[in-house]
Amino acid sequence: MAFQDLLDQVGSLGRFQILQMIFILISNFMASPHSLLENFTAAIPSHRCWVPILDNDTVSDNESGILSKEDLLRVSLPLDSNLRPDKCHRFVQPQWHLLHLNGTVSNVTETDIEPCVDGWVYDQSTSLTIVTEWNLVCDSQSLDSMAKFSFLSGTLVGNILCGHLTDRFGRRLVFIYALLQMAVSESCAAFAPTFLIYCILRFLAGISTSGVTTNGTLLMIEWTKPEFQAMTTTLLVCAAGIGQMTLAGLAFTVQNWHHLQLMMSLPIFFLLVPTRWMSESARWLIATNKLQRSLKELRRVAHINGRQSSGDILTIEGLFGIVAIPANLLGMVLLNHMGRRISQLLILSLFGVSILATKFVPQEMQIARLVLATLGGAFSFVAASSTLVHANELLPTTIRATALGIIGIFGGFGSTLSPLFMILETYFDYIPWIIYGVFPILGGLVVLLLPETKNKPLPDSIQDIEKERRLSRQAKQKDAFIKVTQF
Incomplete structure (x- = not known):
């Protein structure tokens, strides 16, 4: 059975x-x-380098106290190729002269820029992820x-x-x-x-x-x-x-x-x-x-x-x-x-x-x-x-x-x-x-090279597959013989 x-x-x-x-x-x-x-x-949430004048409560280079956050970011972070604040670099020292350039390109050398050696600041409105956990x-x-x-x-x-x-x-x-x-x-x-x-x-x-x-x-x-x-x-x-x-x-x-x-x-x-x-x-x-x-x-x-x-x-x-x-x-x-x-x-x-x-x-x-x-x-x-x-x-x-x-x-x-x-x-x-x-x-x-299995029982052994293939081959040969005989 x-x-x-x-x-x-x-x-x-x-x-x-x-x-x-x-x-x-x-x-x-x-x-x-x-x-x-x-x-x-x-x-990956929005992020930028940690900068002292913004993120260290004990240090403040904003002597006048009237500069906005955008101004402080401008003097602290270089711009990337899309003219947006760079996410992976910062200025070694604040570039105060950038506040007076009115959008013109400044003469900033590579020696004025460094990686985020003090870490990153992440957008607090986004979720905590493994990226923020291990700074990925x-x-x-x-x-x-x-x-x-x-x-x-x-x-x-x-x-x-x-x-x-x-x-x-x-x-x-x-x-x-x-x-x-x-x-x-x-x-x-x-x-x-x-x-x-x-x-x-x-x-x-x-x-x-x-x-x-x-x-x-x-x-x-x-x-x-x-x-x-x-x-x-x-x-x-x-x-x-x-x-x-x-x-x-x-x-x-x-x-x-x-x-x-x-x-x-x-x-x-x-x-x-x-x-x-x-x-x-x-x-x-x-x-x-x-x-x-x-x-x-x-x-x-x-x-x-x-x-x-x-x-x-x-x-x-x-x-x-x-x-x-x-x-x-x-x-x-x-x-x-x-x-x-x-x-x-x-x-x-x-x-x-x-x-x-x-x-x-x-x-x-x-x-x-x-x-x-x-x-x-x-x-x-x-x-x-x-x-x-x-x-x-x-x-x-x-x-x-x-x-x-x-x-x-x-x-x-x-x-x-x-x-x-x-x-x-x-x-x-x-x-x-x-x-x-x-x-x-x-x-x-x-x-298309594989056999059709619709409504056929699951094979339990390799012998079942060989038997099915043999029966299929015999059926094809029989059909071919009948067609030739009829002709």
């Missing part, structure tokens, strides 16, 4: 699947936004990108580790450990005493994010039948989108990065309580020859789904698969009606075209650029979910997590390298955007 037949007996979308799905969706809702934390906690500005501004790089590198390592560990120790155990590691590392990051420790903790959080998302996906699709797998994966991506929207809303109300970090991390500890009621993937248990435990899980699922009679007849012998939300719903419709290959070709092509069009539309057409950017973000969500659906249906249960980890490695490489591609703008402004736009289109064409 195939596993799909057993799943149909115990219920492929009953109370058990709905409850476990809700819990995993909540977990993804809380875990996914952590990849965007630096967009808010590492925001001017010569240290590149460290801001290092914080993002640490998390993305963690996701890359996580895809390598979690895939192997998941196929060896199971989906449930790795999922629980990843939740615990994320809760601990992200909570500790809020109290990091140095920037180096903060980056290390974010690296660990990146590793755990891969574990949560990968194993959450597997624990959903391996307990449902093929007709519902596109829907479950779509809901998972929608949960991530809602989480990112929630993070954006919190970031505008919570002005302290320590508090925002804790608000996004501490609730994850509460997710550890319901994990005791999670069920391991019976597909993985059977594939790894843990038959007694798989029988126990199947009977438990049958009981929860109200199919006690089906659970009783199972034996060991019978054991021998806001913008983001509507976009992904549309993606689900495309996957179910157009098939996996054609829908991915369409989605990835539209994704690439929207990126290219956004860059080539003139800056003055702000509404058009906004619409195209919004469509590009929507197509990115749909592309991710459709690719994940197709990948899960192509891979056998015995190596599914490992293979998804390898796929995640390449995704991690792309995420890690994407900020570096922007360096190419110094040579030609359009190069990075051409890369971002052309690669999805090429990816959509490559999908």
